[in-house]
Amino acid sequence: MSRILVVEDESAIAELISINLRHAGFEVTIAGDAEQAQVAVDGVLPSLVVLDWMLPGQSGQSLARQWRSQPRTRELPIIMLTARAEEADKVAGLDAGADDYLTKPFSANELLARIRAVLRRRAPDALDSAVDVGLLSINPATRRVTSQGKEVKIGATEFKLLHFLMTHPERVHSRTQLLDRVWGDHVFIEERTVDVHVKRLRESLSTVHCQHMIETVRGAGYRLTNPQAVTA
Numbered sequence: 001m002s003r004i005l006v007v008e009d010e011s012a013i014a015e016l017i018s019i020n021l022r023h024a025g026f027e028v029t030i031a032g033d034a035e036q037a038q039v040a041v042d043g044v045l046p047s048l049v050v051l052d053w054m055l056p057g058q059s060g061q062s063l064a065r066q067w068r069s070q071p072r073t074r075e076l077p078i079i080m081l082t083a084r085a086e087e088a089d090k091v092a093g094l095d096a097g098a099d100d101y102l103t104k105p106f107s108a109n110e111l112l113a114r115i116r117a118v119l120r121r122r123a124p125d126a127l128d129s130a131v132d133v134g135l136l137s138i139n140p141a142t143r144r145v146t147s148q149g150k151e152v153k154i155g156a157t158e159f160k161l162l163h164f165l166m167t168h169p170e171r172v173h174s175r176t177q178l179l180d181r182v183w184g185d186h187v188f189i190e191e192r193t194v195d196v197h198v199k200r201l202r203e204s205l206s207t208v209h210c211q212h213m214i215e216t217v218r219g220a221g222y223r224l225t226n227p228q229a230v231t232a
């Protein structure tokens with residue numbers, strides 16, 4: 001479910017990182033410079049980017065700044081890599097919008113721990129942890145949705161959609177954002193597709209009387225709310 005983009009021009013390091021990330025269950029794409037990284041992000045929005053500071057051409061720092069300035073990539077989690085352990089570099093990296101910062105050489109375990117910490121904070125949908133909202137529980141590890149012990153029959157796309165909504169509750173998501181974050185594509189799929197899957201999701205949730213948790217926000221998109229929290 002989680003895609004990580006590794007932007008690193010030193011292919012040996014990029015390979016080493018991706019082997020470890022794949023082993024940990026992540027899907028990995030490698031880009032050798034800022035231009036390739038931008039092409040990758042334009043295609044599919046990753047869950048997180050591991051971004052090397054020193055790249056040929058545009059620097060990682062400048063690329064991070066660029067992503068932070070654009071609405072689509074504003075919240076893209078970024079872990080910056082650098083060869084220098086100087087305090088000034090760390091500050092500059094975090095200033096450019098990186099969520100965390102790692103100095104080479106680092107161990108694979110350290111990188112994985114940092115990635116999980118950033119995802120927990122910024123993109124919990126990229127992790128396999130079970131999530132509860134109100135009476136509804138979703139568990140990506142077992143691929144089950146339940147409410148008060150009753151299992152909800154749900155399709156694969158509806159499962160991903162519900163997981164994203166449950167890990168980002170009470171926020172309005174536009175159809176474009178949902179296509180980006182759930183389908184991984186914002187260009188080639190029609191926005192109406194989202195409506196079709198929301199309808200199916202509500203049908204599934206109606207078997208446990210939770211269909212009202214998915215709200216349509218006119219002119220804006222969809223939001224998952226916890227009706228129990230409102231009445232409590």
Ligand code: CA
Nearest residue numbers: 009052054055
């Ligand atoms: Ca480099």
